[in-house]
Amino acid sequence: AQSVTQLDSHVSVSEGTPVLLRCNYSSSYSPSLFWYVQHPNKGLQLLLKYTSAATLVKGINGFEAEFKKSETSFHLTKPSAHMSDAAEYFCVVSDRRTYKYIFGTGTRLKVLA
Amino acid sequence: NAGVMQNPRHLVRRRGQEARLRCSPMKGHSHVYWYRQLPEEGLKFMVYLQKENIIDESGMPKERFSAEFPKEGPSILRIQQVVRGDSAAYFCASSPTSGGGHEQFFGPGTRLTVL
Numbered sequence: 001a002q003s004v005t006q007l008d009s010h011v012s013v014s015e016g017t018p019v020l021l022r023c024n025y026s027s028s029y030s031p032s033l034f035w036y037v038q039h040p041n042k043g044l045q046l047l048l049k050y051t052s053a054a055t056l057v058k059g060i061n062g063f064e065a066e067f068k069k070s071e072t073s074f075h076l077t078k079p080s081a082h083m084s085d086a087a088e089y090f091c092v093v094s095d096r097r098t099y100k101y102i103f104g105t106g107t108r109l110k111v112l113a
Numbered sequence: 114n115a116g117v118m119q120n121p122r123h124l125v126r127r128r129g130q131e132a133r134l135r136c137s138p139m140k141g142h143s144h145v146y147w148y149r150q151l152p153e154e155g156l157k158f159m160v161y162l163q164k165e166n167i168i169d170e171s172g173m174p175k176e177r178f179s180a181e182f183p184k185e186g187p188s189i190l191r192i193q194q195v196v197r198g199d200s201a202a203y204f205c206a207s208s209p210t211s212g213g214g215h216e217q218f219f220g221p222g223t224r225l226t227v228l
Contacts, residue, residue, distance in 0.1 A: 034216070036219075041224070042221060042222075043117075043204065043219045043220055043221040043222055044156075044204065044219040045219075046216060046218075049216060090155055090156070099144070099146070099161055099169075099208070099215070100158045100161070100169075101146075101148070101156070101158065101206075101217060102158075103148075103155035103156045103157070104155055105154060105155045106154075106155050
């Protein structure tokens with residue numbers, strides 16, 4: 001069975017400081033992992049994905065995530081937060097056998113001026 | 114290449130009415146997925162369709178909900194006799210192939226409000 005746990009429901013950072021959004025996953029098979037961002041009343045946009053290539057994945061808008069199999073983690077980071085980063089972030093797991101996306105419950109990122 | 118299109122973007126229904134949500138996948142995509150997002154929650158898988166076939170409807174309530182993806186035209190998610198608990202955002206996604214690891218492209222969603 002697959003599952004995703006986003007450890008923080010809300011994160012607040014000051015503009016210009018680093019962002020860390022935590023995600024742990026469980027998967028019986030080699031997982032594919034994704035981070036999506038959702039701005040208010042908008043659809044979901046893919047930030048980055050891991051599909052068994054390099055463990056450090058670079059995405060759009062300066063975000064990156066590192067796949068750590070030993071820790072079953074896929075945390076999302078950004079060196080310097082921007083006001084426009086304020087949104088809801090979802091960690092998603094899928095595996096090679098299935099098409100279903102399993103979503104975490106989301107982390108709401110707030111960026112303070 | 115236009116993205117995934119969903120309409121309407123907002124839909125208001127009274128209890129007992131029918132809601133019909135439409136999804137046009139990206140050009141060249143023949144796999145469609147529907148997800149539901151309840152307030153303050155993540156998205157939950159409902160159904161996976163290919164043209165003229167329902168592949169997996171394990172996430173869809175057995176009663177009142179149905180989905181189709183005809184040979185021509187958009188995919189339709191239909192909710193009969195809506196209740197307040199159906200109020201949610203419904204997202205459609207599409208992909209060019211099936212199988213794990215492939216990116217799904219999401220539409221902007223339809224926000225259903227049941228009065």
